[in-house]
Amino acid sequence: MNHISEIRTVGVPVTDQDRAVAFYTDTLGFELLMDAPLPQFGGRWIVVAPAGSSGSSGSIALVPASEDNPAGVDTGIRMASPDAKTAHQHFLDTGVDTDELLEWPGVPPMFSLRDPDGNRLYLSQA
Structure with missing residues (x-):
């Protein structure tokens, strides 16, 4: 019997929840x-x-950082x-801590970026 049907939410530890909400909604465009x-x-x-996803493709919980769960x-x-x-250039232009765009033959373009707490996220072309 399969007791798990999906991965719904991943927790990301943040030191300031208001600042994190602003970054994820205003800068990344999340809802x-x-x-x-x-x-x-x-x-x-x-x-x-x-x-627009209503979390159907996964969501992020912005949880308070702690000693046991540091940002x-x-x-x-x-x-x-x-x-x-285009996303890479947008994040560079808006001052997001963004790494270089990686473009290798046969692999979708990708890069990583960090939120204000230094939590690393990755973005690749769909």
Whole structure:
């Protein structure tokens, strides 16, 4: 019996949830799906996802960083774009901490970027 049907949400530790929401929504263009107080968790339960997806292709929970769950990690999250080269230039132009665009024969263009806490995310051409 298969008890797991999908991967829904990946938590990313952040030191300032308001700053993280602004980055993920205003800079990356995600939509805010949930922002609920969760004092026992040390902050709020915040979920963002690519605009228009309603989280159906996965979402990111912006969780409060802690000693056991520090910010500034390689999240391993791979996102897709219809045009990685244009996205790369956009993020450079807006001051996002962005690595070089990698373009290898036979491999979709890709690059990595970091949120304000230094959490690494990846973007490749769909």
